[in-house]
Amino acid sequence: MPELPEVETIRRGLLKYIVKKKLVGTEVLCEKSFIGEPVCGKVLGIRRFGKALVIDLDSGFSLMVHLRMTGQLIYDGKERYAGGHPSDNFVSELPNKQTRVILKFEDGVLYFNDQRKFGFIKAMPTSEVEQDGFIRKLAKEPWEMKADELYEKLQRRKGSCVKGVILDQTVICGLGNIYADEALFMAGIHPERKCGKVSLAETEQLLMAAREVMDRSISSGGSTMATYVKADGTKGDYLELFAQVFHREGQPCVKCGNEIKKIRVAGRGTHICERCQK
DNA sequence: CTAGGATCCTGTCAGC
DNA sequence: TGCTGACAGGATCCTA
Numbered sequence: 689m690p691e692l693p694e695v696e697t698i699r700r701g702l703l704k705y706i707v708k709k710k711l712v713g714t715e716v717l718c719e720k721s722f723i724g725e726p727v728c729g730k731v732l733g734i735r736r737f738g739k740a741l742v743i744d745l746d747s748g749f750s751l752m753v754h755l756r757m758t759g760q761l762i763y764d765g766k767e768r769y770a771g772g773h774p775s776d777n778f779v780s781e782l783p784n785k786q787t788r789v790i791l792k793f794e795d796g797v798l799y800f801n802d803q804r805k806f807g808f809i810k811a812m813p814t815s816e817v818e819q820d821g822f823i824r825k826l827a828k829e830p831w832e833m834k835a836d837e838l839y840e841k842l843q844r845r846k847g848s849c850v851k852g853v854i855l856d857q858t859v860i861c862g863l864g865n866i867y868a869d870e871a872l873f874m875a876g877i878h879p880e881r882k883c884g885k886v887s888l889a890e891t892e893q894l895l896m897a898a899r900e901v902m903d904r905s906i907s908s909g910g911s912t913m914a915t916y917v918k919a920d921g922t923k924g925d926y927l928e929l930f931a932q933v934f935h936r937e938g939q940p941c942v943k944c945g946n947e948i949k950k951i952r953v954a955g956r957g958t959h960i961c962e963r964c965q966k
Numbered sequence: 967c968t969a970g971g972a973t974c975c976t977g978t979c980a981g982c
Numbered sequence: 983t984g985c986t987g988a989c990a991g992g993a994t995c996c997t998a
Contacts, residue, residue: 691991720974739992756992758976773991786976804975806992822993848969857993865991927991934991955971957989 690755690772692739692829692862693905698761698771699736705763706731706793711745713792721788721802724811727751737823738861750814751791753800754822759807765796777801827861830899835892842891846884852954853883854894863898866927866934867905869959871897873933878965879953904930933959 690698714726729747736742741761743751753761760772762782770778777786782799789800789809800809810820817823827833827841841859842850851872854863863871872879874897877890886894908930927935932942937950941961951958 694991754992757990758992802975803977804990804992806974845968852969855992867991869991956991 690739690759691864691867691902693867693902694771695739695741695755696736696906699734699741701769701771702761702763702798703734705765705769705796706743706798707733709793709795711743711791711793715790715792716788717783717790718788718802718805720805721800721807722809722811727811735817738826738829738857739864740822742817744814748814750812750817752810752812752817752820752823754807754810755802756804756806756808758803760799760801762799762801763796764799765793772801773803775803825858827858829861830863830895830902833860833895835888835895838895839886839888839891842883842886846882848883849880849953850877850883850886850894851879851956851958854898855954855956860898862902865956865958866931867898867901869934870901870932873959873961873965874901876965878962879958879960880951881966933961935959 708730710730711728713728714722716722716726727745727747727749729745729749732744732746734741734743739754741753743753745751755761755772758773760770760775760777762768762770762778764782777784783790786801786803787799788802788805791798791800812820838860842853845853851868853859854868855865869879871894875890875893877886877894933948936948937959939948940946941948941964944961944963946961946963949960949962951960
């Protein structure tokens with residue numbers, strides 16, 4: 689679930705709570721959620737590679753965290769900081785039955801919750817992080833990628849629907865289901881369009897749109913976070929304020945008033961305006 | 967190599 | 983109320 693903007697928001701938020709703090713113990717409640725042997729050490733920093741976070745320790749080890757669909761990181765100390773898949777876990781009593789791993793710091797606890805168990809924390813030597821199979825294959829993020837590079841990649845997969853291809857992190861890194869729909873809408877491209885039928889000019893539009901939707905989300909603290917940490921425990925609905933098509937089926941298109949439709953593309957729920965996207 | 971579909975897992979919701 | 987199937991903000995694996 690969490691896409692690049694949410695993961696980046698968690699990274700920035702967590703820095704304040706765990707950098708220079710010592711990780712002193714690990715409790716693994718679900719075996720498949722923790723790969724490798726638990727490690728200890730003081731936190732030097734937190735890096736992000738696409739949708740994955742890497743917590744570097746002064747012991748020479750690192751923890752790679754991937755939230756996949758339903759992962760959450762919830763730091764609980766003097767105050768609580770939560771991010772990831774939106775749910776009541778952000779404000780409820782922890783640990784609970786979705787808690788998979790507990791990282792114990794000297795003055796707080798970091799819970800890794802994950803309803804569907806697709807996510808994981810992986811311990812490895814810091815020197816091996818960049819050779820990790822997942823990280824090594826990641827493509828550039830939209831801000832670093834040039835339009836002709838993306839265009840060439842799209843042409844290499846000319847028979848596939850463009851949405852499925854831009855969700856592939858080895859093609860372009862960072863987009864997930866929300867921002868793919870939003871970027872395609874902004875660029876006026878139908879998600880079922882074959883990659884071979886996307887022009888260089890449209891690729892440029894798509895790239896700009898991807899940057900814009902994610903920039904906007906990062907600067908507001910991610911689509912699912914910020915509002916969730918409010919003291920009164922109310923659920924945030926930032927997505928509703930910012931999404932033009934995502935989860936807006938049945939509502940009018942913000943550009944033309946036509947009804948937003950929900951279809952299925954590349955196995956994923958997909959939101960479109962049939963008049964604005966061809 | 968590409969393209970499409972199944973799969974990992976738990977929970978929720980719509981429909982009967 | 984209980985059952986069933988569909989679906990979910992991700993990525994990989996398998997098959998053709």
